[in-house]
Amino acid sequence: MTQKIAILGASGYTGAELARIIATHPEMEITALSGDRKAGMRMGDVFPHLRHMGLPDLVKIEEIDFSAIDLAFCALPHATSQAVITELPRDLKVVDLSADFRLRDAAEYEKWYGKPHAAMDLQAEAVYGLTEFYRDELKTARLCAGTGCNAAAGQYAIRPLIEAGVIDLDEIVIDLKAGVSGAGRALKENLLHAELAGGTMPYSAGGKHRHLGEFDQEFSKAAGRPVRVQFTPHLMPFNRGILATVYVRGTPEDIHAALVARYENEVFLEVLPFGQLASTRSIAGSNFVHLGVIGDRLPGRAVVTVALDNLTKGSSGQAIQNANLMLGLPETLGLMLAPVFP
Ligand SMILES: NC(=O)c1ccc[n+]([C@@H]2O[C@H](COP(=O)([O-])OP(=O)(O)OC[C@H]3O[C@@H](n4cnc5c(N)ncnc54)[C@H](OP(=O)(O)O)[C@@H]3O)[C@@H](O)[C@H]2O)c1
The missing domain is CATH 3.30.360.10 (Dihydrodipicolinate Reductase; domain 2)
Known part of the structure; x- marks a missing residue:
């Protein structure tokens, strides 16, 4: 069954890269995209290279019906990300691309990101997204914390x-x-x-x-x-x-x-x-x-x-690799794109 996917922060670079890769992913279908300043715009107008995909328009996060979503990618700035994920349904699978759930120690988060972490309860269930070193944990994860590039x-x-x-x-x-x-x-x-x-x-x-x-x-x-x-x-x-x-x-x-x-x-x-x-x-x-x-x-x-x-193995490609594991799909599905050269 095709997995219904939301991309939060789809008007940014990693959001667009998620959409580009999912374009040829056989088991994922993008059903919701969010923007902030660009909410209300067509995705093909924000990113003309994605015009052919017939994607949903960008909306505000609060307009999305998450009961119809299997997995959400969260491609938002740190701090915004933890505030948004806190409000999402607790059984929704989430792959976060920001720094918000990478550090297990609250003091370390505050030291490097300059303000206290406001969702350490969620951090406790997050699995660090370096796939090749956390594969087994990712297979049963609900929340994945994508690594820094x-x-x-x-x-x-x-x-x-x-x-x-x-x-x-x-x-x-x-x-x-x-x-x-x-x-x-x-x-x-x-x-x-x-x-x-x-x-x-x-x-x-x-x-x-x-x-x-x-x-x-x-x-x-x-x-x-x-x-x-x-x-x-x-x-x-x-x-x-x-x-x-x-x-x-x-x-x-x-x-x-x-x-x-x-x-x-x-x-x-x-x-x-x-x-x-x-x-x-x-x-x-x-x-x-x-x-x-x-x-x-x-x-x-x-x-x-x-x-x-x-934008691929450093963020969106890694995110899809981890999402594949979390959804019980083959890990490499949709990701065997050959590099662009020259
Ligand atoms: N770029 C990379 O190579 C890379 C690699 C690894 C991890 N990351 C992490 O991935 C995340 C996204 O990075 P990016 O490079 O894609 O950033 P970006 O290009 O600046 O995009 C940010 C996205 O977040 C939305 N946004 C910003 N503030 C918001 C708010 N208050 N409420 C709702 N939406 C908001 C923006 O919407 P509008 O544009 O419509 O305002 C845009 O869609 C960041 O946490 C970043 O650290 C990035």
């Missing part, structure tokens, strides 16, 4: 290395380049073409980026002791994609072997032959992740590169 990239590179014990846990550096769609569609001065094109710069440097909360939580869980990494993201003048270059201390061949072993049965995670490096060009528009490992001229050091698309 940068947080997903860093974890795909580092988690298996922590689990395999092949790196020094106190010397991990994540240098990351992120495409501008990661910042959402709302107007911001620093995202104007004239201010972004032709240059790049770091942001949230010096241990201030919010996704460090996820790294702290998840790496420490995997290691069984506190792990803290250095992480500097850079805003790049391209639309989609994340490339993380991760510097670690360990034997490069062992590091490569650990990634190959951990991901050998994972459809979306592709470990390149030793010495090859990941590129955003090879995964754009798809749910695939590429990982590459190379040695360094400094003995006992390695460089791990990981590329994913922030």
